[in-house]
Amino acid sequence: MKDRTLVCPCEDVTTHDIREAIDLGYIALEPLKRVTAVTTGPCQGKWCLSATIALLAEETGQDPEAIGGITHRQPVRGVPLAVLAEHPLAHDDEPEEEDPS
Amino acid sequence: MTEERITIHWDGEPLPARQGDPIAVALYRQGIKVQTRSIKYHRARGPQCFTGDCPGCMVRIDGIPNVRGCQTGAQDGMRIESQIGTPTAKNDIFRIVDRLFEHFDHERRFVRPRIVRETYQAIARRMAGFGTQPTDSITTTSGEQIETGIFIAGGGPAGLAAYNAVRDANANVLIADADGFGGQLLHTPRSVDAGPHGEHPGPRLAQNLAPPERERIDGTVVGIWDDIAAVLEETPDGWAIHTIKPDTMIIANGASENPAMIDGNDRPGVLGARAARILLNRYRTPPGDPLIVLDPYREGQAFAQEAQDHGLTVRIVDEAIRITGDPAVTGVDTPNGHVQATAVITDSGLTPSPELGRQAGIPYTYEEALGGRTPLHRPDGSTPIPRVLIAGSAAGHHTPEAAIRSGRWAGQTAAGTPPKAAAQTLLSEGRFEDDEEGALRRVWRTA
Ligand code: FES
Numbered sequence: 001m002k003d004r005t006l007v008c009p010c011e012d013v014t015t016h017d018i019r020e021a022i023d024l025g026y027i028a029l030e031p032l033k034r035v036t037a038v039t040t041g042p043c044q045g046k047w048c049l050s051a052t053i054a055l056l057a058e059e060t061g062q063d064p065e066a067i068g069g070i071t072h073r074q075p076v077r078g079v080p081l082a083v084l085a086e087h088p089l090a091h092d093d094e095p096e097e098e099d100p101s
Numbered sequence: 102m103t104e105e106r107i108t109i110h111w112d113g114e115p116l117p118a119r120q121g122d123p124i125a126v127a128l129y130r131q132g133i134k135v136q137t138r139s140i141k142y143h144r145a146r147g148p149q150c151f152t153g154d155c156p157g158c159m160v161r162i163d164g165i166p167n168v169r170g171c172q173t174g175a176q177d178g179m180r181i182e183s184q185i186g187t188p189t190a191k192n193d194i195f196r197i198v199d200r201l202f203e204h205f206d207h208e209r210r211f212v213r214p215r216i217v218r219e220t221y222q223a224i225a226r227r228m229a230g231f232g233t234q235p236t237d238s239i240t241t242t243s244g245e246q247i248e249t250g251i252f253i254a255g256g257g258p259a260g261l262a263a264y265n266a267v268r269d270a271n272a273n274v275l276i277a278d279a280d281g282f283g284g285q286l287l288h289t290p291r292s293v294d295a296g297p298h299g300e301h302p303g304p305r306l307a308q309n310l311a312p313p314e315r316e317r318i319d320g321t322v323v324g325i326w327d328d329i330a331a332v333l334e335e336t337p338d339g340w341a342i343h344t345i346k347p348d349t350m351i352i353a354n355g356a357s358e359n360p361a362m363i364d365g366n367d368r369p370g371v372l373g374a375r376a377a378r379i380l381l382n383r384y385r386t387p388p389g390d391p392l393i394v395l396d397p398y399r400e401g402q403a404f405a406q407e408a409q410d411h412g413l414t415v416r417i418v419d420e421a422i423r424i425t426g427d428p429a430v431t432g433v434d435t436p437n438g439h440v441q442a443t444a445v446i447t448d449s450g451l452t453p454s455p456e457l458g459r460q461a462g463i464p465y466t467y468e469e470a471l472g473g474r475t476p477l478h479r480p481d482g483s484t485p486i487p488r489v490l491i492a493g494s495a496a497g498h499h500t501p502e503a504a505i506r507s508g509r510w511a512g513q514t515a516a517g518t519p520p521k522a523a524a525q526t527l528l529s530e531g532r533f534e535d536d537e538e539g540a541l542r543r544v545w546r547t548a
Contacts, residue, residue: 074324
């Protein structure tokens with residue numbers, strides 16, 4: 001295997017990829033996330049978010065406080081859709097009568 | 102303890118395992134460190150955290166894809182397959198990709214024209230290995246809608262201490278944890294000073310503080326929507342989502358371990374220090390021998406000591422250039438030459454898990470000494486959000502002593518009997534480092 005330093009092993013994002021994106025001007029967390037896919041894999045940022053913020057702060061000189069964080073959406077762990085569909089609330093806003101069109 | 106009584110099947114090969122040990126642990130125990138591949142470069146990958154926070158243990162079990170092997174107990178006859186890698190993770194023909202491409206930007210290349218994009222995407226998806234349809238179905242059952250006085254999300258030392266404090270105050274309480282209740286206590290063999298709960302080795306303390314069945318849910322909190330928490334539980338009738346609507350919520354969902362930024366940090370056999378402690382102390386499985394511990398801090402030092410107590414050869418390396426090995430770890434290159442090992446333990450610290458805190462609306466600040474993003478809270482566990490408290494590692498109180506005390510204060514506050522001298526006791530008994538103390542004081546002041 002090649003020598004690589006992985007920031008995000010889910011999406012195979014390396015320190016090189018992050019630095020390259022920063023050079024292109026992606027110095028805010030959300031755009032950086034969109035252009036490199038960092039924090040968007042199956043770990044949902046649990047493994048890589050802190051490392052990303054630290055690297056971004058180091059490379060750009062920004063205050064990590066100002067860099068902020070990402071939006072952590074529910075569910076925070078993998079949930080099979082079939083389980084969600086079973087919950088009574090999942091049927092709350094179903095229409096009373098189906099529109100036949 | 103060491104008896105292997107059941108048989109599991111890994112890519113068709115029968116292997117002995119211990120009933121209930123997580124799949125990722127059972128495989129690692131049998132010397133199988135390569136358990137999957139990465140989706141882009143097809144690099145060999147294995148478990149790195151044992152807490153559900155990395156992509157290294159995702160496998161297909163009995164026809165169901167994308168199951169986390171470190172969160173799933175081994176059962177006799179289970180058919181486990183590596184899901185990325187053709188034909189298997191071990192013999193993956195696409196591992197050549199890692200050698201061919203120096204860098205490959207999959208978000209920006211092959212985007213135009215459309216026909217190129219579509220062709221590329223179709224190939225890439227197949228190569229990545231995700232998305233193969235299930236060939237079996239999981240059993241599901243309808244969850245419950247529960248109202249309670251106090252709900253505690255997470256059953257580590259902080260959650261358990263909070264639970265016991267609420268109990269003492271006779272309030273209505275429910276606590277959820279999917280990992281056997283105990284959190285870090287389960288991999289802390291040393292004696293932990295738990296104040297009024299006495300001084301005991303971690304696992305014993307976890308037992309003493311454990312909630313009875315009627316007040317607990319053996320499930321994971323998967324999200325908070327306004328004042329409702331959703332919990333995923335595997336019940337005897339199948340998987341279910343419960344919704345909990347409490348008057349007050351205590352968030353105690355712990356912390357995530359951080360990766361070390363060094364070449365080769367993803368090689369199978371590179372483990373975080375907490376992961377290594379879980380493997381060694383909780384599951385009696387040596388991560389390797391000889392072992393390298395890279396630049397140890399609190400968790401790494403504890404592991405190094407525990408590994409030596411188990412008779413393992415531990416090599417401390419403070420300056421490393423790269424981690425070597427293909428596919429699994431063989432050692433570390435240092436300025437003074439190569440140091441050999443079968444596992445490399447890194448220690449980049451813990452970061453408070455921000456998911457539930459943020460969903461509950463708690464503002465976060467940045468305190469490097471506490472692990473980075475830290476929720477604003479006060480010594481009594483309260484936060485700027487009414488009826489939402491936070492405690493333990495999730496609030497940056499990473500030692501078991503600190504977690505227990507902050508959990509206790511949060512429990513008392515939630516039950517309407519606020520603690521006295523909470524800050525003072527927490528700081529004097531919580532085993533904080535000086536820089537952590539300073540950071541905590543700043544967080545408390547801001548909140
Ligand atoms: S998620 Fe299972 S080992 Fe990291």
